[in-house]
Amino acid sequence: MKRLQKFFMGHSIQRLSKMPGGSMKRLQHFFMSTGFNHASASVFSIIVGLLFGLIILFISNPSQALEGFGIILKGGFSTGAKGTGQVLYFATPLILTGLSVGFAFKTGLFNIGAAGQFIMGGTTAVYIGVLWTSIPAPFHWMVALLGATIMGGLWGLIPGLLKAYMNVHEVISTIMMNYIGMYTANFLVKSYIYDSQMALSKNVAPTAVLPKGGLDYVFYNQMGNSKDLSTVNAGIIIALVMAIIIFIIINKTTFGYELKACGFNKNASKYAGINEKRSIVLSMVIAGALAGLGGGLLYLSGGSGRRIRVVDVLAMEGFNGIPVALLGLSNPIGIVFSAIFISYITVGGNYLQTLNFVPEIIEIIIACIIYFSALSMFFRTLLPRFIKFIKHKKFPEGENIEEGQTQEEGGEL
DSSP states (O other): OHHHHHHHHHHHHHHHHHSTTOOHHHHHHHHHSHHHHHHHHHHHHHHHHHHHHHHHHHHHOGGGHHHHHHHHHHGGGGGHHHHHHHHHHHHHHHHHHHHHHHHHHHTTOOOOTHHHHHHHHHHHHHHHHHHOTTSOTTHHHHHHHHHHHHHHHHHHHHHHHHHHHHOOOHHHHHHHHHHHHHHHHHHHHHHHSEETTTTEEOOOOGGGSOOOTTGGGTSEEEETTEEEEOSOOTHHHHHHHHHHHHHHHHHHSHHHHHHHHHHHOHHHHHHTTOOHHHHHHHHHHHHHHHHHHHHHHHHOSGGGSOOOBOOSOOOHHHHHHHHHHHHTTTOHHHHHHHHHHHHHHHHHHHGGGGTTOOTHHHHHHHHHHHHHHTTHHHHHHHHHHHHHHHHHHHSOTTOOOBTTBOTTTTSOO
16 A cells, blocks of 8 residues: 555656646745745745734734734735835835845854944035035935935944954944944034924925935825825935945956955955955945935935934834844845835834824834844744655655656555
8 A cells, every 4th residue: 555655646746846937846945945035034024023013913903903914914005106206215224224234144243233334324415515605406315315324434434443453343343333423413412403393303405305315206195286205205216226236246246255254254254365354344344325215215204204313222124124134134135025014014013093003113113023033034944844844744755756756666555
């Protein structure tokens, strides 16, 4: 009976392999591939986080939990084209902070300081946008973004130097720089660009507002004879361009190869003639510059966009860059999609206030999703073991089934 079972199993696999594109070996390699493993682990982490959020909704308000969960899943699509534009607007800084964390991670560094780099870059951009009004359009917003990028790079330079020349762990130094950046930004805003009536930073000059880049003709809702525009602007285009540039640097240049080599093994890189200290410093500077640029892109959106609050709270866009980088596997293209997803969930969560949910429930659900996204690395380790277990369960040792062949093929039935 056992031999008969093996015979039919072998012939069924053989028939499967003869189907167009149905090679069992290719299918097996696909499921065991690193790309499938990483992607499926990220998707599984998202699903677990969403289900945990659903449980919280049931605990908070059982009668409207499913309706609320549906609102979250609809995300920005709940309000048409404008909502989609808002998703892209909130995804813009997340793409940059995700690139910041992911770029440093690719080079063997863990940049926890994206929050400080982000807020210092944003404060610099607003400072230039409010006070440097002598700069004509369209150069004003360009100079403001350049200033944000430089300031973010300088905020990353200090931990880079400490790591390269004094072996101070970058996690400790970047965390400390976060708080220094937060209090420095509060001081600068309160001293120079504070709107006391609104308790926010002042609006930047019209010449410093990022152009719409034609997106105002796409992402809007028609309200009678007027258009209800979203806040999205050319910042999302700049963010996508930066993602492509970072992808090219990491994967297609000698400079990127040297940075990754130092991340894999600093001593071996030094032996090969690579200046590991220079690579560490440049990696942190580039990571800081990306986060600083993200701050500039967020706060140069004019009156309809975000403005800086003087509060003793670290910028969440910086910390959210960590799960964005984890979900995107530190790949610049993956980071773009993971940032859009986190933004999509955030916008959808904001609409929960239309039901009988307290405002804090939104932050709890988003935090759960972000928390479980950090477990994607765990799932990446677990998934190959699970597939290997299923494989051995289905084809025990002693059977070498490949392309419909078995060890006992041709033997007695």
